[in-house]
Amino acid sequence: MSEDFTITSTVTLNNGVEMERFGLGVWQAENGEATPAVAAAIKNGYRLIDTAKAYGNEADVRTGIEQGIAEAGISREDLFITTKLANPDHGYDSTLANFEGSLERLGLDYVDLYLIHWPVTGKYKDTWKAMEKIYDQGLAKAIGVCNFNQETMEDLLTDANIVPAVDQIELHPLLQQPDMVQYADDHNIHLEAWSPLGGGKVLNNPVIGQIAAKYGKSAAQILIRWSLQMGFTVIPKSVHEQRIIENAQVFDFALSKEDMDLIATLDEHYRTSYWLTSFDWYTGDAK
Template identity: 60%
Template structure:
């Protein structure tokens, strides 16, 4: 896993299998189906090289239509775009994974995805699910495979049982939740860390923090731009979500400034181990390190 110098929207990181993964993409979590088509199409036309969705988001079909429209309008080919989707928790298990992967491809209108992820480590299921992921990868239907929301311990357990090490771990990451031990482990293991909810989730309370507002004013940028740039300078892949074309454009305008050492230290000092997706706590019984 190797990230190159930060220079523009087409920057990539090299995954452990040699695949080039864009550093910046559009996330569509909580994007209503009616909004997803235009958001995805607009992002592609603005130069976004990556789109991230999931079956659980309920918008794969609309994302697929947005991809079709966006590529046509931009005069680009399928190979110019990196597409990620994820397996829903209720679909885990070996045969179920294979069946539901094909269903995702059909909804997206694609012959392959660039990255397929296990959405959560469902206790009692994730090991056999990963075996199916290895088959999908070996069959060439996904250029890379990985996981979401795996802790260091769960990742170690998975690697011990696997023939193929996950290439990506997509986790919640922002100044309030930095998980430094996990970040170091992933870097040391050659697994690319990807940030979901990089802007701190819904409500915008993180972006209202005085530290972030001060840094944004200093650079003449928005709070969102500061957070996205922070992800990039931390070596992460990041997928900020918006369905508004003006914000989609603004979120990609992060290559004409740099956060200095003092900025980076101030943002790092905001760590609180605070999740912004509070609903996750009600699922603690469901996810775990069991096979």
């Protein structure tokens, strides 16, 4: 795999759509924080913006997109916008109705990628049929899922007409999910890394710190670069313009094979998000 990336480098998804390898996530961007963050990201060269109905900030993202487009002198077609279906909205008719709601809040005629946020048991197959209709109508340039493992993906594929283009899952050096990475590669499903910076335990890992010192980079920049070299799309979240700029300063170096091999030894199946301990992956309900 090439290690020569830029901020607008893309991957070709399984339906031929080009998706950026690097972008901005806005999970937990609240109280209007998403608007200046999205605008700053677009102004500073970001082209992929990832939101979700469950984040409660699609309307703020809309304003940020409008401001960013104006400041950067680009068009909507230059951007890759992702949003997601929330857990309570699963089901065929509900998916169609809620997708329209997302489009309205985002002020868009289409999204580039629409994702099922979680695999709600007993519902995600009907939901996927609605996603396929949305795709067939051209309202989403690509469709995919989040947080599907091999079991749920296999179950989905038994009835699917369209293979998901993307699976967005938690990925960072302490949670490398090699079996899922291989499965996705075997099925031509592109992986997108959420929580790529992994919180304090990952950012403060001494090995990551040693590697960061070696390259004269921050721990966050090492983690982002690792995701890129692993082949993932990576969407670090920040609401501070200087951090948004710093997160994008990862295209002037490459991690050596020795350092990539060293990072490969760090996997300890560590999930960063505290709420996953009280969340049922398969029902989408709190335990």
